[in-house]
Amino acid sequence: MKRMLLTLPERAIVRKDLRGVWHTKMVRVTVILVPLLLCFALPAFYLAIAWLAPEDQLATGDFVPFLPNGGEGMTARQMMVTLISQVLGPMFFLMIPLMVSTASAACSFVGEREHSTMETLLLAPVPLRRIFRAKVAACVLLALAAELVSLLAFSLVMAAGSLLFSSPFYFNPAWAVLVFLLAPAVTLFGVTFMVLVSGRSRSSMEAMQTSGYLVLPVILLFAGQFSGLFTLGPLLLLLVFAAVAAADAVLLSAASRAFTPEKLLKG
Amino acid sequence: MQAVLAQELSKEFSGVRALDSLTLSLPEGSVFGFLGPNGAGKTTTVKLLTGLLAPTGGRCAVLGLDPREQAERVHALCGVMTESARLYPQLSGLENLEFFGELCGMTRAAARARGGELLRRLGLGEAGKRAAGEYSTGMAQRLSLARALLARPRVLFLDEPTSGLDPESAQAVNALIGEQAGQEGVTVFLCTHQLRYAEDLCGCYGILDHGALLAQGDLAGLAKAAGRGSFAAFRLAQGETLPGCEGAGGWWRRPLACPEEMPALVRGAVAAGCSVYEARIETPTLEDVYFSFIGREEGGALL
Ligand SMILES: Nc1ncnc2c1ncn2[C@@H]1O[C@H](COP(=O)(O)OP(=O)(O)OP(=O)(O)O)[C@@H](O)[C@H]1O
Numbered sequence: 001m002k003r004m005l006l007t008l009p010e011r012a013i014v015r016k017d018l019r020g021v022w023h024t025k026m027v028r029v030t031v032i033l034v035p036l037l038l039c040f041a042l043p044a045f046y047l048a049i050a051w052l053a054p055e056d057q058l059a060t061g062d063f064v065p066f067l068p069n070g071g072e073g074m075t076a077r078q079m080m081v082t083l084i085s086q087v088l089g090p091m092f093f094l095m096i097p098l099m100v101s102t103a104s105a106a107c108s109f110v111g112e113r114e115h116s117t118m119e120t121l122l123l124a125p126v127p128l129r130r131i132f133r134a135k136v137a138a139c140v141l142l143a144l145a146a147e148l149v150s151l152l153a154f155s156l157v158m159a160a161g162s163l164l165f166s167s168p169f170y171f172n173p174a175w176a177v178l179v180f181l182l183a184p185a186v187t188l189f190g191v192t193f194m195v196l197v198s199g200r201s202r203s204s205m206e207a208m209q210t211s212g213y214l215v216l217p218v219i220l221l222f223a224g225q226f227s228g229l230f231t232l233g234p235l236l237l238l239l240v241f242a243a244v245a246a247a248d249a250v251l252l253s254a255a256s257r258a259f260t261p262e263k264l265l266k267g
Numbered sequence: 268m269q270a271v272l273a274q275e276l277s278k279e280f281s282g283v284r285a286l287d288s289l290t291l292s293l294p295e296g297s298v299f300g301f302l303g304p305n306g307a308g309k310t311t312t313v314k315l316l317t318g319l320l321a322p323t324g325g326r327c328a329v330l331g332l333d334p335r336e337q338a339e340r341v342h343a344l345c346g347v348m349t350e351s352a353r354l355y356p357q358l359s360g361l362e363n364l365e366f367f368g369e370l371c372g373m374t375r376a377a378a379r380a381r382g383g384e385l386l387r388r389l390g391l392g393e394a395g396k397r398a399a400g401e402y403s404t405g406m407a408q409r410l411s412l413a414r415a416l417l418a419r420p421r422v423l424f425l426d427e428p429t430s431g432l433d434p435e436s437a438q439a440v441n442a443l444i445g446e447q448a449g450q451e452g453v454t455v456f457l458c459t460h461q462l463r464y465a466e467d468l469c470g471c472y473g474i475l476d477h478g479a480l481l482a483q484g485d486l487a488g489l490a491k492a493a494g495r496g497s498f499a500a501f502r503l504a505q506g507e508t509l510p511g512c513e514g515a516g517g518w519w520r521r522p523l524a525c526p527e528e529m530p531a532l533v534r535g536a537v538a539a540g541c542s543v544y545e546a547r548i549e550t551p552t553l554e555d556v557y558f559s560f561i562g563r564e565e566g567g568a569l570l
């Protein structure tokens with residue numbers, strides 16, 4: 001027999017959830033608009049500025065502390081491109097898993113309570129753990145898809161940047177850690193955090209608002225580089241990944257333990 | 268093996284005793300009517316038996332399985348319809364059934380075929396394509412019943428399946444329940460306030476009030492326990508009397524110990540020169556029995 005990652009009933013739940021989540025306007029907007037804005041429109045806009053503004057008006061001196069090798073041998077325009085690709089880009093990119101995963105989890109978990117469908121789902125002959133796993137998987141899948149699209153869009157903009165200013169392509173070890181480790185870890189964090197929060201929220205809107213707090217640490221982490229105290233290189237990002245992954249493990253087990261008929265059906 | 272078994276089953280909600288030491292045993296194939304006023308604990312019992320609630324005392328089993336420990340095995344054998352279990356509003360009626368069919372291990376095609384058939388039987392053939400969120404209360408109720416019946420359950424838990432239905436839909440629903448009940452080995456656990464329908468469908472009953480089971484048994488047994496016997500009743504010409512009977516509204520009645528007494532009573536009435544227009548045996552209805560238990564309880568509470 002072919003072994004599958006998800007059993008057929010679990011797949012049915014994933015399909016149903018993806019459909020339900022997509023059906024919600026707020027989530028659809030988040031999934032389409034946020035990546036478009038953060039990973040395409042904004043970088044493209046900065047790139048356009050770098051290209052159009054007169055070279056001597058680009059205040060590149062301020063960026064020097066967190067450019068590799070202090071930006072030695074770079075033109076002001078190249079510095080600007082590096083700033084977009086290595087400082088702003090990663091920050092924007094990390095917002096995607098966070099926002100999409102929390103939005104879809106709010107919709108999928110709180111929505112089930114809002115529509116009183118959780119009880120029906122619990123009455124199905126599917127073990128509780130599998131229902132939980134399938135619902136988490138649906139949110140993670142959607143977020144990963146949004147990340148992939150964002151990455152492609154960002155790569156497109158940055159490819160144009162390296163062509164225009166003959167600077168190296170943006171992808172480097174730090175980005176590899178970001179894309180393959182940190183982003184998935186943050187996705188899982190967003191989902192499990194939301195599942196735990198959703199227990200207290202009446203509506204998915206309310207749950208979404210709570211998730212706004214999660215964006216703050218990401219901004220602080222990247223904006224912290226402007227203080228000049230640290231630069232988010234691959235090693236530091238690996239460390240951040242380890243911390244998020246540890247938090248994931250804790251949250252996942254807490255969320256899974258809180259996934260009981262009593263807690264889900266109360267109120 | 269008993270289809271439904273409860274021993275000293277109790278449930279307390281933060282100080283409120285919703286169910287108090289319920290002991291119940293239903294063999295496979297029985298059609299059980301669970302009756303009681305609002306707040307008696309019927310829904311609580313169904314939720315305990317289907318594993319949605321954990322008992323605070325006692326134990327229960329469905330087909331020998333613990334609904335908490337082996338929830339998914341119990342759910343695979345049971346069809347459950349409760350008022351609080353809704354369907355996905357953004358999916359159509361048929362898509363809802365397809366989804367829940369898949370969760371029961373059916374292929375999508377099989378779930379679709381079975382779902383379509385059930386929807387037609389319940390008068391939702393056309394509405395099956397519409398989003399369930401647009402359904403009226405009665406339509407949603409029938410869709411829920413279709414969901415409960417999808418996987419051909421061996422035990423059917425129905426919590427007020429006909430409340431809020433128009434007479435025509437109620438009839439369709441009752442016909443479908445009756446058909447299930449008639450199938451070999453299918454057990455039906457029916458909570459209802461509609462005593463007439465219950466009397467048509469059920470073979471045995473339990474009467475619950477304030478979490479306590481007041482009586483259990485078939486209609487004859489309950490009537491006996493309630494001290495309600497049968498009566499022989501005669502409608503006579505105006506002005507006539509029948510000795511040994513009490514008259515009221517043109518009818519004359521006397522208690523009847525067994526149906527075999529009736530022919531002799533009719534002969535007696537005719538021999539006494541009465542003009543007998545009608546003669547019948549009046550057996551207590553479920554409603555009579557129900558009220559004698561619930562009424563007695565209320566009366567007792569007043570003393
Ligand atoms: N989740 C809950 N929390 C607190 N009390 C509850 C809860 N569910 C039920 N109860 C209480 O338990 C008692 C029994 O309720 P239940 O819903 O079982 O009654 P019922 O027989 O189904 O009534 P109805 O005919 O109105 O449906 C009631 O007093 C009710 O207030």
Ligand SMILES: [Mg+2]
Binds near residue numbers: 310311426
């Ligand atoms: Mg009830």
